[in-house]
Amino acid sequence: MDLDTVRTFVSAADAGQFQEAAAELAVTQQAVSKRIAALERDLGVRLFTRTARGAELTIDGQAFLPHARELLRVAERAVASVRAGSRPLRVDVIASRTAASGLMRGFHSAHPEVELDVVTLFDVETAVAAIRSGTIDASFRAVAVPGRPLPPDIASIRVLDEALQLLTGPAHALAGARSVTIAQLAGHRIWMPGIVPGTEWAAYYDDLVAEFGLTIEATGPNFGSDALLDTIADTPALATFMGERTRLVWPAGHGLRRIPVTGPTPVYPHSLLWHRDNPHPALATLRAHLAATTAGHDAAGTWTPGWVIAH
Known part of the structure; x- marks a missing residue:
């Protein structure tokens, strides 16, 4: 049904004159x-009768009028739901305990007026597809995995370099150290069951192993962070890597x-990804907030894989 004809009908009914x-x-x-x-032909009824004073609704016109008003209200709500700035900014943070989630909490504290919808998607391909389809507005990722460059319509900016820490139980050989060098970790078993082949973090740890001769084991089922912490606490031979901004309680x-x-x-390296044509005003606010509140990257004494986008 043509909404212009419906709108015209309601206007004529309210005015009483064409x-x-x-x-x-x-x-x-x-x-x-x-x-x-045209509307009368579509409906198969007469909606008005002409009088000396103008146009009066027929019985069918009177029956149709409240529904016509509702059609226009529904149409307005539909338009408003996608109008720039009228819907929540939808951002993927990968997981709720990660540094990216912390960055979004900081953004929410600084900009409580921005309505947010935070989601957790698994891999970068899923996130990029969601950005391109408009399902989400942005995603935090480590880009770009070797051999899989971002599509040209996806923009990115590096927002945070998160230092890795070694997490050990109290009986581990390195548990008493105030810090450890990467060379000291050679020969120690680092257990990370959450690494999934083909993901960006798998590519990251593959390069870390190759660069420094580490032993990272991804064996066994991944029962989540709580089970990982239980095992590390009880097994002196195992340690794991943990981002310094990962929030865990044990x-x-x-x-x-x-x-x-x-x-x-x-x-x-955490980057923010978004579609170059995304008009959501809160997206620009988020990017400005991250630029103003996050530290620089590629600092002296740090390491990232060579494939990581520098900007």
Whole structure:
């Protein structure tokens, strides 16, 4: 059903005259008549009868009027739902305990007026497809994985280099160290069951292993961070890597240690991805906030894979 004809019908019904409806709609009286006639043909009924005083609704016209008003209200709500700035900014943070989630919490504190919808998507291909389809507005990722450059319509900016720390149980050989060098980790078993082949973080840790001769094991099912912490606390031979901004809470009896890694410090590069044509005004606000509140990258004494986008 043509909404212009419905709008014309409602205007004519309210005005009681086609001439006044034409003036309100900024069209000719002839155009109003043609629209009403077209609507009557579509519905198969007469909506108005002409009188000396103008136009009066027929019984069918009276029955149709409240529904016509509702059609226009629904149409307005539909347009408003996608009008720039009228819907929440939808951002993918990969996981709720990561540094990206912390960055979005900081943004929300600084800009409580911006309505947010935070989601967690798994891999970069899924995130990029969601950005391109408009399902989400932005995603935090480490870009770009070797051999898989971003599509030209996807923009990115590096927003945070997150230092990795060594997480050990109280009986681990390195548990008492205030810091460890990356060379000291050679020969120690680092257990990371959450690494999935083909993901960006798998590419990152593959390069870390190749660069420094580390032993990273991804064996066994991934039961989540709580199970990982239980195992690390109880197994002196195992340690794991943890981002310094990853938020975790464990029982006091676990006695876990988070130990800085130096010489160099491996850092995980977080970038923000978005579609170049995305008009959502809050997206620009988010990018400005991240630029103003996050530290620089490629600092002296740090390491990232060579494939990471520098800007």
